[in-house]
Amino acid sequence: MTTQGRLLIVTAPSGSGKTTIVRHLLATFPDLRFSISATNRKRRASEVNGRDYYFITDERFRVLMERDAFLEWEEVYPGQFYGTLRSEVDRLLAEGRNVVFDIDVKGAARLKALYGAKALALFVRPPSLEILIRRLTQRQTEDAASLTRRIERVREEMSWESRFDRTLINDRLDAALEEVEGLARLFFDKGIW
Ligand code: ADP
Numbered sequence: 001m002t003t004q005g006r007l008l009i010v011t012a013p014s015g016s017g018k019t020t021i022v023r024h025l026l027a028t029f030p031d032l033r034f035s036i037s038a039t040n041r042k043r044r045a046s047e048v049n050g051r052d053y054y055f056i057t058d059e060r061f062r063v064l065m066e067r068d069a070f071l072e073w074e075e076v077y078p079g080q081f082y083g084t085l086r087s088e089v090d091r092l093l094a095e096g097r098n099v100v101f102d103i104d105v106k107g108a109a110r111l112k113a114l115y116g117a118k119a120l121a122l123f124v125r126p127p128s129l130e131i132l133i134r135r136l137t138q139r140q141t142e143d144a145a146s147l148t149r150r151i152e153r154v155r156e157e158m159s160w161e162s163r164f165d166r167t168l169i170n171d172r173l174d175a176a177l178e179e180v181e182g183l184a185r186l187f188f189d190k191g192i193w
């Protein structure tokens, strides 16, 4: 019997492939829902408000923090805030859905601590730092300053790997997607990893 209400937390340094992996999972598991975070960063051309993020102002973000509306929030880059909305997660769990998250290492550790065995925290590791930097550069979504900030943070984020339940190496994409699909299926169906 499939039990719903499980949380799959995908975390990694920027550029490791979280978004690519999460999109694949959403396309593979029709009942899975994405926890749409709130952020005050600018929307990228490819992004849709209310699908990828709730893009909100600095002021609105501050109000939500004061109201304790976030399960967790982080200033992931200087001046750039991201947070998981309590209302979003509660609503999806109440609907009996499994929920997938794309969040930074600190937020992932926080959610894992909150949800325990109901949550699987999966760390996505690129084959090397050089390859990660190449992928991030080729994605062409960041200006030079943002790219530098992201790369500066990568080493610290990499050092968090051992705190999570599983590591997925994202070298060849097709192999990584096949592996994550298997892991997710086992977790959603049986609650194990
Ligand atoms: P994140 O969400 O972790 O920042 P993305 O999913 O945006 O990472 O991936 C970063 C870039 O690398 C994207 O342009 C994506 O298409 C590409 N990418 C992801 N996985 C692979 C892979 N295994 N091989 C080559 N390119 C990849």
Ligand code: 5GP
Pocket (backbone or CB within 6 Å): 012, 013, 014, 018, 037, 038, 041, 072, 073, 074, 076, 082, 083, 084, 085, 102, 103, 104, 105, 106, 107, 108
């Ligand atoms: P990006 O700007 O590339 O979309 O995301 C930057 C980083 O913020 C990524 O590591 C992403 O996973 C993370 N992030 C996105 N949403 C949240 C969130 O709600 N909470 C936390 N802690 N990190 C988030």
